[in-house]
Amino acid sequence: MLYFVPTPIGNLSDISQHSLEIISSCEIVFCEDTRVTKSLINLLKTRYNLEIKDKIFYSLHSHNEESFLKNIDIEIFSKKCVYMSDAGMPCISDPGVGLVKFAQENGIEYEVISGANALLLAVAASGLVEKEFTFLAFLPNLGKERAIAIQNALNSPYPTVIYESPKRILSLVEDIVKLDENRKLFLIKEASKKFEKKFFETSLNLVKILKDENLNGEWSVVVQKSPNSTVERINLKDIEELEIPPKQKAKLLSKLTGENSKEIYKKLTK
Missing domain, CATH: 3.40.1010.10 (Tetrapyrrole methylase, N-terminal domain)
Structure with missing residues (x-):
């Protein structure tokens, strides 16, 4: 066992x-x-x-x-x-x-076995998560991959949870400010430990706050969901109404239904 x-x-x-x-x-x-x-x-x-x-x-x-x-x-x-x-x-x-x-x-x-988990602790403490959320864990450290990951977090229709090190927590918030200085962020440092500390502010205000803080410790960050993004699920009718060649339409319908694309194509071209 x-x-x-x-x-x-x-x-x-x-x-x-x-x-x-x-x-x-x-x-x-x-x-x-x-x-x-x-x-x-x-x-x-x-x-x-x-x-x-x-x-x-x-x-x-x-x-x-x-x-x-x-x-x-x-x-x-x-x-x-x-x-x-x-x-x-x-x-x-x-x-x-x-x-x-x-x-x-x-x-x-x-x-x-159930037990301690920094992810769920941050989600519950943030006040930003009502149901769905996205978990990205630690982002890439440098370069284009990191920039894309931050952009994806800000564009997400769900609140996004990120783990971050003390070396990069300030730069993470600074990078978010460049894209959206009014985005609300929840940060928790040293969760469940003696010196646990929580922050809930806009990214712009958090940069000012963090510059005067001792950043040592483990950080969890919850990014408020994008105010401009909604989740729209594509259904069969949406694909059927697309003005695209039948072969492409058959492949898309096959992806959604699991039905053989050739059989779908025959139905579409009758």
């Missing part, structure tokens, strides 16, 4: 009882950094007076995931195994997706 266990993103008390039970009793631990995970388990052991079963630790992260899983003995999953990221929910801008796919492909029973 394989468990994906979320770890506290700041406040050690955010660990669930369910997670503590699994961590205490598991035999195998897959994790990003064995030193970080061993330290966390020792802290939990002391805080909650846990009896911790002896464990074997394996480092499994984005750089070695493919080769590690290619060579792993699948029999290891007959034991009680966990995957723990350094902080937060596995697979959400953290390693673990490859292990989930491996479990699915090999019929390994697995369970994801």
Whole structure:
């Protein structure tokens, strides 16, 4: 059995009882950094007076995931195994997706435990998200790709959540100002930690505020949805009414319906 266990993103008390039970009793631990995970388990052991079963630790992260899983003995999953990221929910801008796919492909029973997650914390605290939202995680660091990602966030019909480092948080807001100085942004620094701090302002005002702030820490940003963008879903009638060649129209209809494009073409040209 394989468990994906979320770890506290700041406040050690955010660990669930369910997670503590699994961590205490598991035999195998897959994790990003064995030193970080061993330290966390020792802290939990002391805080909650846990009896911790002896464990074997394996480092499994984005750089070695493919080769590690290619060579792993699948029999290891007959034991009680966990995957723990350094902080937060596995697979959400953290390693673990490859292990989930491996479990699915090999019929390994697995369970994801609920717990701390910076994304949902930012969404709930922002006041900008009523239903749908877009999650971009960390943007590209430099160049055209970063500029396009920022533009996409501002053009989105949904609020957009971004993770950002202390080195780039000010430049991110400055780049947004260049495109829309009145766009509302929600920023949260060091979520759930002792020095958590929230900001909710226009991008222009936030630049002024952040220049006087200590920017050290982990940041989550929620960008207000575009005031000029609406979501319009294309339906079959929309395509049927397009003044385009039947062959192109058949291909578009095939994409939406899954029906064979040649059969659609025959119907269109009768």
